Amino acid sequence: MTQFDDAIVRLLGSADSWITTAAHRERAEVVSPLDGRSVTTYPVCEPDDVTLAVTRARRAQTSWQKTSSQDRAAVLSRLSQLVWDWEKELLDLIQGENGKVRSHAFEEISDVAMTASHYAKRAPALLKPTRVPGPLPLLSRATVHHHPLGVVAVISPWNYPFTLALSDALAALAAGNAVVVKPDSNTVLSALAAKVLVEKAGLPADLFHVVAGRGSVLGPPLIKNCDYLMFTGSTATGRKLAVQAGEELVGFSAELGGKNALLVLHDAPIRRAVKGAVKAVISNAGQLCISTERIYVEDAVWDTFVPRFVRAMKKVRVGADYAWSTDMGPLISADQLTTVSEHVEDAKAKGATVLAGGEPLPHIAPHAYAPTVLTDVTDDMVVARSETFGPVVSLYRVADTEEAIARANDSEYGLNASIWTNPVRGQSVGARIEAGTVSINDAYVVAWASMHAPMGGMKASGIGRRHGDTGLLKYTEPQTVATSLVHPIQVPPLIGERGWSRIMRTFVKAWR
Incomplete structure (x- = not known):
């Protein structure tokens, strides 16, 4: 048994346990680039499986969004430590599935640990309702809230299969969303390892789903049913997905090609x-x-x-x-x-x-x-x-x-x-x-x-951003709740529209 085989057994057991399917499916092989050997198989999902995954995720998300941002952050904090606890198995799995050398696989798990730790610390402050100035000082006030979108779809590539299946998902989860990941067919196991670890970290069931299969088959139903799409891949595919997301009026972010x-x-x-x-x-x-x-x-x-x-x-x-x-x-x-x-x-x-x-x-x-x-x-x-x-x-x-x-x-x-x-x-x-x-x-x-x-x-090379405050807030719906404390902002009695316009003009010039 190779290190890859052992990592699969220790981390996953069977891929079937972690991929969401509605029925028995045809199977695809996992072939290691290190030696060209077929190592294991996994069920290939159909559109019905996407529907099932999103339905379960949406049901679980209604409770998750009510969980405090501090409690959600605690899951990410535990995940950061779990990544290091399972370092060897993750390195072996990523290498065996992707073919990259150990030091490059280490960059992947380091990124996930750093991302989890960062948003565990930053998310509660970012998601806290924020007071901002209203239009009339002392007479009005405004508060900005950030609500989760619902279900975030992540379509991840094969080149950084653990990082790009999980790091983007972590920001979405911290913001109160559920996530459905569609990994590249070459690197399904790394995405499944991500699901295993987030659940070990205490993420409630059904908040993180993995559906595996061809993008042309699973992409359309995923976009149709999700509330936001995060994609990493080629510019050509990104353009097509942007059109589909636009037709569904679904938010879209993408890191695309480069030279x-x-x-x-x-x-x-x-x-x-x-x-x-x-x-x-x-x-x-x-x-x-x-x-x-x-x-x-x-x-x-x-x-x-x-x-x-x-x-x-x-x-x-x-x-x-x-x-x-x-x-x-x-x-x-x-x-x-x-x-x-x-x-x-x-x-x-x-x-x-x-x-x-x-x-x-x-x-x-x-x-x-x-x-x-x-x-x-x-x-x-x-x-x-x-x-x-x-x-x-x-x-x-x-x-x-x-x-x-x-x-x-x-x-x-x-x-x-x-x-x-x-x-x-x-x-x-x-x-x-x-x-x-x-x-x-x-x-x-x-x-x-x-x-x-x-x-x-x-x-x-892309649209939108990951990392930073933007990388989390893009997975929220900003809402402004503003209050007029004394009188509606409209013409008071006995002043008239012309008098009111002069008052407002004076105020606006002074406010400038």
């Missing part, structure tokens, strides 16, 4: 920049929404940075195991291997130069691909502008900082960026980058892990 840029400026700390750039490219084998696929290097440091970076990329230890020492794992599937290979082969055929990698590594794992560095990349190549979602990066020489900024912004995407320069200067440069998050002298962690700050994409 993220990293800038190495003339005053960059080169040694740190090389190490950081490698991490930015190879994390989760490049299958990270905020990983780097474009590097712009100022001419003044090109000859220093590029040889060191290429050498470092060639030294990346690619493996398919559970060892902490392995740097990068295989891609998730044969389809993803095909996409990455096609992008690189297209670039090579059109004149790109391969400085490192550029080939599959079938001797390591069925879907492994070498960390790849390209240069001489031109706009007619697919890899230049399309999201590759693999360990492939293109290097571009630029004359100065202005050109680096302009070229970084020359993309339909705007999810994440990394800038290596003087920290003070980096702030001003970062503010000019058209990306939802920008990390200075860090690959991506410093921005992602800033839990008090919002995270999301500009342009075609």
Whole structure:
């Protein structure tokens, strides 16, 4: 029995116990990218199962919203500790199902623990009714309430299957909602582990459901029946879901695709920049929404940075195991291997130069691909502008900082960026980058892990934000309750409309 098999038994037992189904269903296989082995199976849900899950969730939510925000926060606090209690099993499960190396799986469980702890501390204050000024001081007052929406649907991807099934759900649960998660079919078990742990933490039954199956089958009934949709995935799919959510007048938030840029400026700390750039490219084998696929290097440091970076990329230890020492794992599937290979082969055929990698590594794992560095990349190549979602990066020489900024912004995407320069200067440069998050002298962690700050994409990289106060309040319906304490705000007796207009004009000018 492998570590993956053991983790499944210890955490889940049987997948059937945790997936919501209304009847006996056909089954799908769970295949590990580490060795291509079929490990277990799970029931594939139908639209009726979505209806059942939402119905149960909605019934449970009526009681949950009456639970105090402090008691809801206590569940999140306990979950944060449970994640660490089950660290080994979670690492083994995520690795076995996704193929990422141990250090990258650790980022996932760390994120969930941090998110749970953050909202456990922050949610009660955010959800407390807030007094705000009324239109007439002393004569009026207003209070803002934040009510839960009801049932939040989370459609999560395969690349960070534990984090993205659970972290968004935690904010929704803290706000008083129920959650139905539809994970990617490649990584159903990680979402089930999320359900196991939130229930161990004390979340009442039926507040967190998992339905597994094809998005084209389960997505429409999920959107039709939910009160809000959170999606993480491709821009193309995000556009379709946004249309469906719009037709149902359902709130929608999404983190979508990216073609993220990293800038190495003339005053960059080169040694740190090389190490950081490698991490930015190879994390989760490049299958990270905020990983780097474009590097712009100022001419003044090109000859220093590029040889060191290429050498470092060639030294990346690619493996398919559970060892902490392995740097990068295989891609998730044969389809993803095909996409990455096609992008690189297209670039090579059109004149790109391969400085490192550029080939599959079938001797390591069925879907492994070498960390790849390209240069001489031109706009007619697919890899230049399309999201590759693999360990492939293109290097571009630029004359100065202005050109680096302009070229970084020359993309339909705007999810994440990394800038290596003087920290003070980096702030001003970062503010000019058209990306939802920008990390200075860090690959991506410093921005992602800033839990008090919002995270999301500009342009075609998304709509709405996770993290920060916004990441929780988006799952609420704001309500204003205002009171006129003495007299309705209208014309008093004996004054007349004209006199009243002059009084209001004087008041408004003074209030300004």
